[in-house]
Amino acid sequence: MQIIFILILISLMIGCGFLLAYLSAARAGQFDDDYTPSIRILFDDKTIEEQQNDEA
Amino acid sequence: MNNIQQFQYDNKITRAFGMASFIWGMVGMLVGIIIALQLVYPVLNYGPWFTFGRLRPLHTNAVVFAFVGNGIFMGIYYSLQRLLKARMWSDKLSWIHFWGWQAVILCAAYTLPMGMTTSAEYGELIWPIDVLITLVWVIFGVNMFGTILTRRESHLYVAIWFYIATWVTVAVLHIVRSIEIPVSFTESYPLFTGVQDALVQWWYGHNAVAFFLTTPYLGMMYYFLPKAANRPVYSYKLSIIHFWALIFIYIWAGPHHLLYTSLPDWVQSLGTVFSIMLIAPSWGGMLNGLLTLRGAWDRVASDPVLKFMVVAVIAYGMATFEGPMLSIKSVNAISHFTDWTIAHVHVGALGWNGFLTFGVLYWLWPRMYRTTLYSTQLANVHFWIGTLGIIFYAVPLYWAGWTQALMWKEFTPEGTLAWGNFLDTVIQIMPMYMIRIVGGTLFFIGAVVGVYNLYKTAKQGQFMPNENAEAPARERHIPVVVGDHWHRRIEGRPMQMLLFSTIMIAIGGIVQIVPMVFIDSQVPKISTVKPYTPLELAGRDLYIKEGCVGCHSQQIRPFRDETERYGEYSKSGEYIYDRPFLWGSKRTGPDLWREGGKYPDSWHYNHMWDPTAMSPGSIMPAYPHLLEEPLDLRDLPAKIRALRKLGTPYPEGFEKIAINDANIQAQKIALSLAEQGVKDKGIESKEIVAIIAYLQRLGTDIKVQKKQ
Numbered sequence: 001m002q003i004i005f006i007l008i009l010i011s012l013m014i015g016c017g018f019l020l021a022y023l024s025a026a027r028a029g030q031f032d033d034d035y036t037p038s039i040r041i042l043f044d045d046k047t048i049e050e051q052q053n054d055e056a
Numbered sequence: 057m058n059n060i061q062q063f064q065y066d067n068k069i070t071r072a073f074g075m076a077s078f079i080w081g082m083v084g085m086l087v088g089i090i091i092a093l094q095l096v097y098p099v100l101n102y103g104p105w106f107t108f109g110r111l112r113p114l115h116t117n118a119v120v121f122a123f124v125g126n127g128i129f130m131g132i133y134y135s136l137q138r139l140l141k142a143r144m145w146s147d148k149l150s151w152i153h154f155w156g157w158q159a160v161i162l163c164a165a166y167t168l169p170m171g172m173t174t175s176a177e178y179g180e181l182i183w184p185i186d187v188l189i190t191l192v193w194v195i196f197g198v199n200m201f202g203t204i205l206t207r208r209e210s211h212l213y214v215a216i217w218f219y220i221a222t223w224v225t226v227a228v229l230h231i232v233r234s235i236e237i238p239v240s241f242t243e244s245y246p247l248f249t250g251v252q253d254a255l256v257q258w259w260y261g262h263n264a265v266a267f268f269l270t271t272p273y274l275g276m277m278y279y280f281l282p283k284a285a286n287r288p289v290y291s292y293k294l295s296i297i298h299f300w301a302l303i304f305i306y307i308w309a310g311p312h313h314l315l316y317t318s319l320p321d322w323v324q325s326l327g328t329v330f331s332i333m334l335i336a337p338s339w340g341g342m343l344n345g346l347l348t349l350r351g352a353w354d355r356v357a358s359d360p361v362l363k364f365m366v367v368a369v370i371a372y373g374m375a376t377f378e379g380p381m382l383s384i385k386s387v388n389a390i391s392h393f394t395d396w397t398i399a400h401v402h403v404g405a406l407g408w409n410g411f412l413t414f415g416v417l418y419w420l421w422p423r424m425y426r427t428t429l430y431s432t433q434l435a436n437v438h439f440w441i442g443t444l445g446i447i448f449y450a451v452p453l454y455w456a457g458w459t460q461a462l463m464w465k466e467f468t469p470e471g472t473l474a475w476g477n478f479l480d481t482v483i484q485i486m487p488m489y490m491i492r493i494v495g496g497t498l499f500f501i502g503a504v505v506g507v508y509n510l511y512k513t514a515k516q517g518q519f520m521p522n523e524n525a526e527a528p529a530r531e532r533h534i535p536v537v538v539g540d541h542w543h544r545r546i547e548g549r550p551m552q553m554l555l556f557s558t559i560m561i562a563i564g565g566i567v568q569i570v571p572m573v574f575i576d577s578q579v580p581k582i583s584t585v586k587p588y589t590p591l592e593l594a595g596r597d598l599y600i601k602e603g604c605v606g607c608h609s610q611q612i613r614p615f616r617d618e619t620e621r622y623g624e625y626s627k628s629g630e631y632i633y634d635r636p637f638l639w640g641s642k643r644t645g646p647d648l649w650r651e652g653g654k655y656p657d658s659w660h661y662n663h664m665w666d667p668t669a670m671s672p673g674s675i676m677p678a679y680p681h682l683l684e685e686p687l688d689l690r691d692l693p694a695k696i697r698a699l700r701k702l703g704t705p706y707p708e709g710f711e712k713i714a715i716n717d718a719n720i721q722a723q724k725i726a727l728s729l730a731e732q733g734v735k736d737k738g739i740e741s742k743e744i745v746a747i748i749a750y751l752q753r754l755g756t757d758i759k760v761q762k763k764q
Binding site: 001002003004007010011014015017018019021022025030031033034035037038039040041042 | 138212213214220221225232287288292293296304308
């Protein structure tokens with residue numbers, strides 16, 4: 001049943017990879033702002049030109 | 057604002073994937089209806105290509121990889137560009153990805169009815185297609201990561217994390233599952249055997265559900281649901297926790313597919329524990345999705361897009377409650393091998409994946425065609441027919457699952473099985489199977505209405521292939537360190553240092569351990585268990601080709617009713633020459649692990665010719681072609697060589713006499729058939745003798761022979 005150890009190792013490696021990704025993302029400030037990103041995605045449809053047209 | 061850049065989003069690729077998703081979805085659903093009909097009306101099995109055994113993998117592959125797969129790419133190619141404020145990295149790669157994926161699907165649609173299969177659930181495709189999938193997946197990855205690297209928005213929205221996790225994990229899973237030794241262009245044997253193959257399969261199979269059907273769709277939920285509701289997700293913080301918790305827990309849950317089997321107990325427990333833990337992130341995400349609509353529920357009543365999405369998220373919640381519950385051993389003892397599992401996956405596939413795809417399509421089409429939805433009323437019709445379809449699909453199958461499980465386990469006061477004839481438990485659930493057809497058909501009709509609505513929407517609008525956008529260039533803060541050794545940077549970060557070394561150790565460990573698998577297996581060996589004879593091997597490969605594993609398990613669990621019904625429970629050591637393992641996951645027909653010697657050869661002959669001749673009322677397809685097709689043994693030497701390389705102890709030079717050996721055994725079976733009254737001319741050179749040889753061998757290695 002050595003396959004278990006291989007699968008555990010692969011799974012751990014994937015887990016470690018994601019942990020690394022998490023740490024470096026957190027360090028880069030990806031999770032500093034836990035509110036505005038949710039708003040930002042709602043405002044990405046229009047170009048400045050279109051917005052100006054709307055306002056005019 | 058003077059570094060504003062102007063660019064264009066690519067809508068054409070989104071549209072292409074969206075159309076592909078819908079078209080393949082219809083095909084997949086139609087095949088689903090056909091196989092549901094075949095279960096009630098076996099006469100609809102049109103052999104050899106269109107029998108239930110061969111069409112079932114076509115249905116699952118079409119739905120998982122064609123419908124949902126193209127749906128994933130549609131969602132990613134639309135949302136990724138907008139979230140990153142960048143066009144996809146390379147248009148050329150986008151289109152290679154698109155056509156490559158459609159080529160994979162076409163290959164699957166041809167090879168599966170032809171009987172070319174590895175028999176691994178959700179990984180049935182033969183090795184050349186596996187290679188193609190790998191190439192397409194790499195191209196998709198290059199395109200996605202290229203876009204991420206050239207993005208204008210430095211913050212990565214949570215949906216993108218879900219997409220990244222999908223890509224990375226599916227790549228690893230696919231590669232590990234596909235490690236196999238080719239015998240010919242269409243055949244191969246997996247590296248692992250028996251119990252180990254089973255574990256790899258369900259590590260893969262479960263995570264295919266997790267990282268193909270779930271994480272990308274969660275990413276889509278976090279983008280399209282807030283967009284459709286025009287309000288931010290309930291808690292962005294919760295979405296981050298949802299993602300990281302899900303990623304770290306999901307990958308360990310696979311063994312819950314193998315509870316009470318010959319898999320070591322501690323691995324089963326590991327799978328159970330992680331499966332139960334999964335409810336926390338899953339329900340966190342589900343609630344996060346639903347609470348996004350707080351204060352906007354009035355809009356759900358009028359907006360079909362939101363209706364579809366709400367039911368999708370609720371279905372996600374139901375399926376992810378049910379999953380942990382089914383992973384509890386005492387529940388699994390009842391549910392496993394029954395239609396409960398089928399109901400469970402369809403709540404996920406029809407509800408979660410299907411309805412989210414429809415919701416996103418209804419939202420995207422008017423946007424890309426710069427118009428409004430052709431008919432809200434028709435979309436509502438689609439919604440209600442589809443919802444009824446899910447209910448009429450799932451409820452009868454829950455009922456069927458319980459009914460059958462209770463009948464299997466029922467004993468009379470005298471201590472014998474109340475329903476000793478397996479067929480009684482099948483006939484009992486036929487009405488539920490009929491209602492299931494109604495459910496599936498309703499869902500399909502809803503989808504037809506949807507196609508019409510989207511077609512009309514496209515007709516009345518004007519497609520915008522490239523959408524203008526502008527955004528400031530991304531600010532980069534790259535610290536310039538002069539005269540610094542690269543290692544200093546790692547040294548200052550003990551956590552990373554530890555992790556790097558763990559990964560290195562893990563790689564080292566794999567290098568050391570992989571060869572051990574070939575040399576010796578810790579699965580307890582049983583001295584009487586011997587490799588299959590060449591004819592049995594040929595029969596086994598025919599068993600795989602016909603997809604018998606779709607309805608018959610080969611794994612007797614240690615319960616009194618199962619040992620009473622089938623015989624001695626399965627031991628892990630019995631499967632050491634099983635490449636691939638054929639335990640199955642559904643008992644539409646009885647378990648076959650102790651089939652060997654139960655019936656005379658002529659019984660099998662007549663049963664394959666017409667199952668109802670031996671078991672009146674049987675819903676098994678007839679296999680008359682097995683009695684007519686000549687047995688092709690040309691690959692046998694290559695098969696023997698490949699298996700020996702993998703560790704099956706065939707003696708050196710055995711491949712030279714293998715065909716001869718098979719012919720001798722075939723003659724013996726022809727002789728015994730003739731004695732029992734079957735006097736077909738040339739029967740010894742037909743496929744049927746190989747199947748009989750294999751079936752008569754099953755589970756006999758440790759069978760206690762009764763003295764006469």
